[in-house]
Amino acid sequence: MLEEKTGIENPYVPERARIVRKYDLTRDVRFFQVRICDSEKVFPMTSDYRPGQFMMISIPNVGEAPFSITSTPSRPGLFEFCIRKVGKLTSKLFELKENEFIWLRGPFGNGFPVDKMLGKDLLFVAGGLGAAPLRSLLLYALDNRDLFGRIFYLHGARTPEDMLFREEFFRLKERDDFECYLTVDEDPSGVWPFDIGVVTNLFKYVKVNGKNTAAVVCGPPVMYKFVVEEFLKIGIPDDHIFMTLERKMKCGMGKCGQCVVGHKYVCVDGPVFTLWDVKNIKGLI
Ligand SMILES: Cc1cc2nc3c(=O)[nH]c(=O)nc-3n(C[C@H](O)[C@H](O)[C@H](O)COP(=O)(O)OP(=O)(O)OC[C@H]3O[C@@H](n4cnc5c(N)ncnc54)[C@H](O)[C@@H]3O)c2cc1C
Ligand code: FES
Numbered sequence: 001m002l003e004e005k006t007g008i009e010n011p012y013v014p015e016r017a018r019i020v021r022k023y024d025l026t027r028d029v030r031f032f033q034v035r036i037c038d039s040e041k042v043f044p045m046t047s048d049y050r051p052g053q054f055m056m057i058s059i060p061n062v063g064e065a066p067f068s069i070t071s072t073p074s075r076p077g078l079f080e081f082c083i084r085k086v087g088k089l090t091s092k093l094f095e096l097k098e099n100e101f102i103w104l105r106g107p108f109g110n111g112f113p114v115d116k117m118l119g120k121d122l123l124f125v126a127g128g129l130g131a132a133p134l135r136s137l138l139l140y141a142l143d144n145r146d147l148f149g150r151i152f153y154l155h156g157a158r159t160p161e162d163m164l165f166r167e168e169f170f171r172l173k174e175r176d177d178f179e180c181y182l183t184v185d186e187d188p189s190g191v192w193p194f195d196i197g198v199v200t201n202l203f204k205y206v207k208v209n210g211k212n213t214a215a216v217v218c219g220p221p222v223m224y225k226f227v228v229e230e231f232l233k234i235g236i237p238d239d240h241i242f243m244t245l246e247r248k249m250k251c252g253m254g255k256c257g258q259c260v261v262g263h264k265y266v267c268v269d270g271p272v273f274t275l276w277d278v279k280n281i282k283g284l285i
Contacts, residue, residue, distance in 0.1 A: 011105060011106075011108075011252075011253050012105070013105070014056070014058055014103035014104055014105045015036050015037070015038060015041060015045070015103065015104050015105070016036075016037045016038075016101050016102075016103055017034040017035060017036050017037060017079070017101065017102055017103070017104050018034060018035050018037055018099060018100075018101055019032055019033070019034050019096055019097070019098050019099065019100055019101070019102065020033045020034060020035050020078060020098065021033040021098060022096075022098060025082055025164045025165065026161060026162050026163070026164060027161065027162075028084055028085050029082050029083065029084045029085075029129065029164060030082070030083050030085070030093075030094055031070075031080065031081070031082055032080065032081045032082075032083060032093070032102075033071075033078050033079075033080050034078065034079050034080075034081070034102060034104070035077070035078050035079075036079075036104070037101070042076075042077060043076055043077070045079075045107075046071075046073065046076040046077055046078060046079060047073050047076035048073065049069065049073050049106075049107040049111065050073070050107075050110070050111025050112060050113075050114060051069075051072060051073070051111055051112050051114065051133065051136035051137035051139075051140045052068070052109065052110070052111035052112035052133050052136065052137060052242075052244060052271070052272045053068075053069055053106065053107035053108060053109045053110075053111040054066045054067055054068045054069060054106060054107065054108055054109050054133075054252070054271065055067060055069060055079065055081075055104045055105065055106035055107055055108070056104070056105040056106055056108065056249075056252045057081070057083075057089070057093070057102055057103070057104055058089075058102070058103045058104075058105070059089065059092050059093065059096075059102060059103065060103070062088060062089055062092045063088055063089040063092075064089065064103075064105075065089050065090075065249070066108070066249045066252055066267070067081045067083060067132075068081070068082075068132045068133040068136070068244070069081065069107060069133070069136055070082050070131075070132040070133065070135045070136050071136060071139075072136050072137075072139040072140040072143060073140065074139065074140050074143035074144060075139065075143065079104070081132070082129065082131070082132040082164060084129055105252065106252065108252040108253055108267055108268075109252075109267060109268070109270060109271050109272070110268070110269060110270060110271075110272050111272060112137050112216065112242060112272055113242075113272075114137075114140065116214070117141075117148065117214040118147050118148065119147070119148070119149065119212075120148065120149055120212050120213055120214045120240070121148070121149035121150045121151070121152075121208040121209055121212060121213040121214075122141055122148050122149070122150075122151045122152070122213070122214055122215075122216070123152045123154075123206060123208055123213055123214070123215040123216070123231070123234075123236070124137070124138055124151075124152065124153040124154065124155075124215075124216050124217075125154045125155075125156075125199060125215070125216070125217040125218075125219070125223075125227045126153070126154070126155045126156070126199075126217075126218055126219060127155075127156045127157070127199055127218070127219025127220055127223045128156075128157060128158075128162070128164070128219055128220055129164065129219075130217070130218030130219035130220070130223075130244070131155060131164040131165060131218075132164070132218075133218055133244050134153075134216060134218050135164075135165060137216060138151075138153055141178075142172075142175075142177075142178065145177055145178075149208075149209070149212065149213075150178075150179070150207070150208055151177075151178035151179070152178070152179045152180075152181070152205070152206050152207075152208060153169075153172075153178065153179070153180045153181070154181050154183075154199055154202040154203070154205075154206070155169060155180070155181070155182050155183070155199070156182075156183050156184070156185070156198060156199030156202070156219070156223075157182075157183075157184050157185070158184065158185050158186065159184050159185070159186055159187065159188060160184050160187060160189070160191060160192045162184075163182065163184065166182075169182055179205065181194070181195065181202040181205050182194045182195070183195035183196065183197055183198070183199055183201060183202055184196055185197070185198060198226075199219075199223065199227065200226050200227060200230055203230045203233075203234075206234065208234065210234040210235025210236045211235055211236075211237070213234070213236050213240060214236075214240050214242065215231045215236050215240060215241045215242065216241075216242045216243070216244075217231075217241070217242075217243050218243065218244045221285070224243060224285065228241060228243075228275060231275075238274060238275040238276040238279065239274045239275070239276045240274075241274060241275035242272050242273070242274055243272070243273055243274075243275070243278065243285075244270070244271045244272050244273075245266060245270055245271050245273055245284065245285065246266075246271065247259040247261065247266040247267075247270075247271075249266070249267050251267070252267045253267060253268065254267060254268040261281060261283045261284050262281045262282055262283060262284070263281075264277075264281055264284070
C-alpha cells in the first residue's frame with residue numbers, strides 16, 4: 001500500500017548521504033550538495049524524480065523535516081538543497097562540515113506535472129526561498145530546451161544579498177534561449193544592475209501565449225495573490241497555474257495526517273497544487 005502511494009521500496013528507512021559541498025547563498029540560507037552513500041542507489045534515486053518533489057532530511061536524535069530538491073533529475077548523481085536556518089534541525093545542519101552525513105527519505109510529493117507542460121510556454125515567478133523548487137524545474141526545462149516553448153523566469157528578492165543563486169542567474173541571463181529577469185525590493189548599497197521593485201513589475205517583459213502557458217509560482221504567501229492576478233490578466237487558465245504550498249509534515253507519505261487540508265494530503269497530493277485546487281479546496285492557502 002505504502003509502496004503504491006510513494007513508489008519507494010521502504011519509505012521509512014532513510015538513506016545515508018555525504019555532504020559533498022556546501023556554501024552560503026545568503027546570510028541565513030545554505031546550499032548543500034549531497035551524494036547517497038549506497039553507490040547502487042545513487043543513479044536510480046537522483047535520476048528518477050520530478051522537479052517540485054521534496055525529501056525528508058534527518059539527523060539522528062535531532063529531527064526530520066521536508067526540504068525541496070533544488071537539483072534536477074536531468075543532472076543525476078547528486079541531490080542539492082537550499083536550507084534556511086530557522087530551528088533545531090536546520091541549526092544542526094548548518095554545523096555539519098563537508099564529508100559529514102545526513103539522512104534522506106524520499107523523494108515524496110507530486111512534483112510539477114512536467115508531461116502536461118511539454119510544448120507550452122513556461123512562466124516562472126520565484127520569491128525568496130521559493131527559488132529552490134523552481135530552480136529544479138527551470139534547469140530541467142533548460143536541459144530539455146526543445147520540449148518547451150518560450151521560457152520566462154522572474155525572480156524577486158528583498159536586497160541583492162538576499163537573492164538565492166545570484167551568480168548562477170547572472171550567468172544564465174547570458175543565454176539567448178530563455179528570458180531571465182531579476183529584481184530586488186531595495187538596493188541599499190547601490191550595486192544592483194537590474195530592476196528595482198516588487199516581482200510583479202517584471203511582468204512588463206513577459207510575452208507568452210496565455211492559453212498555451214504553464215505558470216509556476218513559489219515564494220512567500222503574500223506574493224501569491226498579486227502574482228496570480230498577473231497570470232490571469234495574461235489569460236493563463238486556472239488549471240495551468242501551479243503553486244507549491246507548505247504545511248508542517250511528519251511522515252511525508254500520507255500516513256500520519258499531519259498535513260491534511262480538506263480531503264487532501266499536502267505531502268502526497270501536493271506540495272504542487274493548481275489555482276483550480278486552491279479555489280476549490282477550503283484552507284489550502
Ligand atoms: C514541502 C516542503 C518543502 C520545504 N522546502 C524547504 C526548503 O527547500 N528549504 C527550507 O529551508 N525549508 C523548507 N521547508 C520548510 C522546512 O521543512 C521547515 O523550516 C523545517 O521545519 C525546519 O526544521 P527545524 O527543526 O530547523 O525548525 P522547527 O524547529 O521545526 O521550526 C522553526 C520555526 O519554523 C516554523 N515552521 C516550521 N515548519 C514550517 C512550515 N512548513 N511553514 C511555516 N513555518 C514553519 C516553526 O513553527 C518554528 O517557528 C519546506 C517545507 C515543506 C512542507
Ligand atoms: S505528513 Fe504525514 S500525512 Fe502528510
